[in-house]
Amino acid sequence: MDIKKKYIDIFESCAEQFRKFDTDFVFAKRNEAFETFKINGLPTAKTENYRNLNVNDIFSTEFGSIMQAKTNIDLNEYFKCEVENMDADVILLSNGKYYDNNKAVDGKIIICSMKEAQQKHREIFEKYYNRSASTFGDGFVNLSTMLADDGLFVYVPKNTHAEKTLQIINLTHGFGNKNIIKRNLIVLDENSSLSVVVCDHTLNSSSNFVIDTTESFVGNGSKLTHYTLQNEPDKSSLVSSHLAEIGENANVESFVLTLHGGIVRNNLRVRLNGEHSDANLLGLYLIDRQQYVDNYTLIEHLVPNCNSNELYKGILDEQARGSFMGKIIVHEGAQKTAAYQTNRNLCLTGDARMTTKPQLEIYADDVQCSHGATVGQLDEEALFYLRQRGISTKEAKLMLMFAFANDILMNMHIEPLKERISNMINSRLRGELSECSNCLLNCEGGNCKA
């Protein structure tokens, strides 16, 4: 069936249910998105920003309802994350639904489900929700406005610094092929700070499709660190979008790590709206088999005196395919902008394929900008040098791959996380990190109970 028609039908059949729990505000946003969807639908092969991703591949599977049931399993009992022992407040989302685990989180910070936020924190919610997403023009983001079932809401008040990292674990589990659509909203009021680590984990062996859209607003003088760790099975598809709006004297550090995944599309848009702000944007994808990872990034310098530094790297093994499309726009009047973008890739086999397209659009004359992209192989001379000292070919290759990835770690600024992520990368490169190694469920052949 036609995909567009299918989602139109889904919306029409779910509208009544949405009406029940939505505020008028949210319901109106859904309908606006629905009108847009009726015109634009989802991206196709002709959509420039999606030209390397065959959207139809995602829909070769039939999915269950977009409305997810509440889980009756105690997920805290079952789930244990790789980045365990991290001094973090842990929030679980079960198939996109906020899972209240009754754990106390720093009192000043508001953390709740989107459903709750639209009612209880209406003023903040309505000030920010969909403000950024509605201007992005992406079919999947629009679809999330139209159909999101739930998601996470985080608000850090003025002059508040979250002491602990907030770890958000997105669990996909249960029987059947899930189509999970969720929306998150992170708001940092003035002079506040927060670090967030989002871990995507799938515990079933179904073919799931997750559409995850996060809007974040970083107020004047605030700092947001947002790390996403993706570890999904081969049959899964994920479209993850992060849209960040940055104020004055603010700072954002984003890191997207893809360790596994069937089809993964990451959208990242950062808009620097206030002067003297910095954006540090990192990405690393380590993929093999027939996995496909697609990173699209858009950095917009709207005002003068901001810096953005973007570094995305990838290692592609076997028949993996990847795409990087990165655009920096320096708008008119955004003088004294410094914007750097780099994308480097290693293809370990002749079958691995990487497409990279760095783009710069500059409408100001007093700026420092650069971009560069490479696709290459492991350095044969370095490999020989290591082997000549008695290091096996396998170990030597691992050392070089790890060194390649290490560049990203050097640019990360949260020390305790850095070490854990370094270990994860190491075990991923060694092939020791499987989809299920991080959960305590008794999996047999990947068939999890949850």
Next chain:
Amino acid sequence: MLTIKNLHAEINGKEILKGINLEIKAGEVHAIMGPNGSGKSTLSAVLTGNENYKVTEGEVIFKGRNLLEMSVEQRAKEGIFLSFQYPVEIPGVSMINFMKTAINEQRKYRGLPELTASEFLKYTREMKEFVELKDDLANRQVNVGFSGGEKKRNEIFQMAMLRPCLSILDETDSGLDIDALRIVANGVNKLKTPETSCIVITHYQRLLDFIVPDVVHILYNGRIVKTAGKELALELEEKGYGWIKEQMGE
């Protein structure tokens, strides 16, 4: 220790070594001299197992075993060490991690227990002193940002760490000033034992003032054309390679 018989090797279909014969006994230092393009570096590449070179004929016996059947890393574990003419910069790999991995892989191969972190650090400190390596090369990434002299000294440091039985010094003197040359040569001399051998590949007599060879060979056009004692190096320094070419009737 090492016997090379009628060794022929080529790269990209071009024959470089055209029948090398060489016998090196334990405890000996052999110098191999010769003009550019005579095959000196090819010989070191073939001995260490560089896969860009193809051996078309001949054999190499190392400690009684067929060397040519061994992989690069196995040769290294058997005790062959190459001090590279151009040590490679490897960004992102620390010297410590590199050496620790190398030593422990070699120890495993020899049935020895791996060194613990503290044993390794202690050993590193001792070896740094041993080769008069004062700067903190060990905390840096492999050869990254090293000067030419530092790179060569780092090679000798690695040699001290790994204690090979056959060291091949490929133009270790190139790019070194006289003081650095002395330090490097001192290191090599201190590492010399009756059980270890050394092949010194060089253009110049200068290095041989410090590392005194037992035998000097002249490699020309893929063959060893002259073999004599250390006085041959002096004669060559005086008369130049033209003298060899004349003798070869060219």
